Amino acid sequence: MERLADRVILTWGFKRVLLAILAGAVGVLALPPVSFFAAMFVSFTLLVWLIDGAAAAPGSSFLGRLWPAFATGWLFGFGYFVAGLWWLGHALLIDSDEFAWALPLAVFGLPAVLAVFYGIAAALARILWSDGMGRSAALAASFGLMEWLRSVLFTGFPWNTIGYGMTPVPVMMQSAHIVGIMGITALSVFVFASPALLGTRQGARLGVSLAALLFVAHVGYGAYVLYGPQPVSTPVEKGPVVRLVQPMIDQAAKMDSDGDRAAIFEKQLKLSAESPKDGGRKPDIIVWPETAIPFILTDSQDALTRIADTLDDNQILIAGAVRVEDMGPGNPPRYYNSIYVIDGRGQIIGAADKVHLVPFGEYVPFENILDEFGIQNVVEMPGGFSPAATRQLLTLPNGLKLYPLVCYEIIFPDEMTGDIGAANAIINLTNDAWFGTTPGPYQHFQQARLRAVETGLPLIRDGNSGISALVNARGEVVAGLSLNEIGFVDTTLDGFGKVPSSGFPRQRYFWLILLLLIAIALVSRVGFVFKRN
Incomplete structure (x- = not known):
């Protein structure tokens, strides 16, 4: 030596x-x-x-x-x-x-x-x-x-x-x-x-x-x-069944024609409507990945109707989508990378916007200067995305409170602030299809699991191409889908309780x-x- x-x-x-x-x-x-x-x-x-x-x-x-x-x-x-x-x-x-x-x-x-x-x-x-x-x-x-x-x-x-x-x-x-x-x-x-x-x-x-x-x-x-010996935990009441939908949509197809986008939407509806495997309970909550809805949902009443036709009255869909905000005459609209909560009647009953955007992916720093050199966002969006001013909990009709994180927001330990103490679980929607079958999605998933352990909260994670999983507050995978697997997985939140805080930051x-x-x-x-x- x-x-x-x-x-x-x-x-x-x-x-x-x-x-x-x-x-x-x-x-x-x-x-x-x-x-x-x-x-x-x-x-x-x-x-x-x-x-x-x-x-x-x-x-x-x-x-x-x-x-x-x-x-x-x-x-x-x-x-x-x-x-x-x-x-x-x-x-x-x-x-x-x-x-x-x-x-x-x-x-x-x-x-x-x-x-x-x-x-x-x-x-x-x-x-x-x-x-x-x-x-x-x-x-x-x-x-x-x-x-x-x-x-x-x-x-x-x-x-x-x-x-x-x-x-x-x-x-x-x-x-x-x-x-x-x-x-x-x-x-x-x-x-x-x-x-x-x-x-x-x-x-x-x-x-x-x-x-x-x-x-x-x-x-x-x-x-x-x-x-x-197991510590006293705070279990989530009623144990709702959660379905994670992993459609495995090719990223190039998502960026293509309107026809492809309609097919993408229908594919996810079909996976959502499938009967539970092994005679299990129907899902109470259905989760789609980041930007799963490949068009402006609020501009399409037909799409909301299709969602209502697919869901039962007591079911909830949580899906990633682009949200647009009209800024009035003479001003360009603002676009947000968002999470929608939609009920069985096709009504949007909750939304949360991404706070921490990806530089050069969702916005260009110093855009006025760099635009002269032809440097643009990887994601095509006029003016890029806008960040939300604050992060808001998603409160479901059954009282479940979810702490929303979109894509790589979950790699930041310091993002776990604000109302997270009132949350029952973290929800993380992502689209790692950008990175194909590389180490990237595996690294991303590990970091997401560590946020569950740090906060003592279970994690509901859904990715377009994976890795989608329900992870308990100890970082253990309860149920999930492998990278590049197409399908869905149902599991309950029973025993998915919060872990008591150590009491010291x-x-x-x-x-x-x-x-x-x-x-x-x-x-x-x-x-x-x-x-x-």
Whole structure:
């Protein structure tokens, strides 16, 4: 181990660049669909050794001394994000004639920007770098901070936060209910980096022991929650039957002619009207995916009539649709990516609009400037979508309150605010057909499951191409449909209760974890400086 560490530390030139990129790329194996969490141990062990060897030239300025560490972290991040997000380019190939030119920006440009966060994390860690366990703590604190900033700056994009590598299965998800995914991220980096201590010996016994204790506590707590004495829960009354409809509509067809759109609508009506399998109860709630209704529903009374003809009087349809708002004479209308609640008489009795829009997908930042360069939304909508000012609960006639999240809104832990405490479940409608059969839909689904665990709420998730599922408040899949499967699944909300809150905000735990890690790094750094002098 020491021999390997020495070789990595002393690597230079092109080999060093390649090794840093590969170290980041290997970590993606910890994410869905592979979910081999041990890959992160390889990634962060190599990263620690590479930063060990990231020395600046004698006499360099303060920033100059940090530059080699920044470059190492950036290369690591570039490898991680290219390997983990290459599938974003698939969305641009849906309309390749229009957007193929932007493929390099999606596959390499976005990762290059996101890698800056990891470069800064490595540079910050280098300030408190020492020769023992302290450098693992410094790296963990800096990565935790930068991953949090990545989730909030410039509208945020916390996709594939490092902590997801430590949560491949429900028994390894339960800590998120206490410390959140950001807390798991900071502690995970400390654990993942611990094998590096074996290569340099300094502080190995204490560092590896503490990392092992954290890992055992993480898994042990999950086992206790899932298999130990069950806490008192608040069950959802009446146990309504929910049907998830997964039509698997080709994205190009959705963007095509009016005839195709009518066929899409009818296909979903047919799946909704099918008799329950195995003689089960008829569904009380039928769920369609994001933008499932491929036209402006309020402009089509015939469509509302068809919905009424399909539903029984006591059934409810929850469907994604584009909602238009007339802004008066001389003003262009506003379009919203919305969720409609429609009753058995074809009446729209509730709606919720998407709050957190996708840049360059649903709106173009600085549109007046970028439009001159021909940069447009991937989703064709005059002027793009407008965001809702606030998020509103969807209250169904049976009293069930749903917290609505459209598509990638569910990847943001900080979106779980407002009235979520009054909700009985989260509902997430999405359309991952944009990304085909790639890792993207699997990664998206895992992040959605973590929101259920964090909030202690069951999750009703419906996707056009999948993955559609009902997930309980512990992140376990109760029933679902696989990616690219056509059909429906019925299940009840019995036993789908809320999990009691820990009583202490997860965000505070996250900051406490960062402070503790910084304290360990400072003590180690001071001892390191005294030892050298």
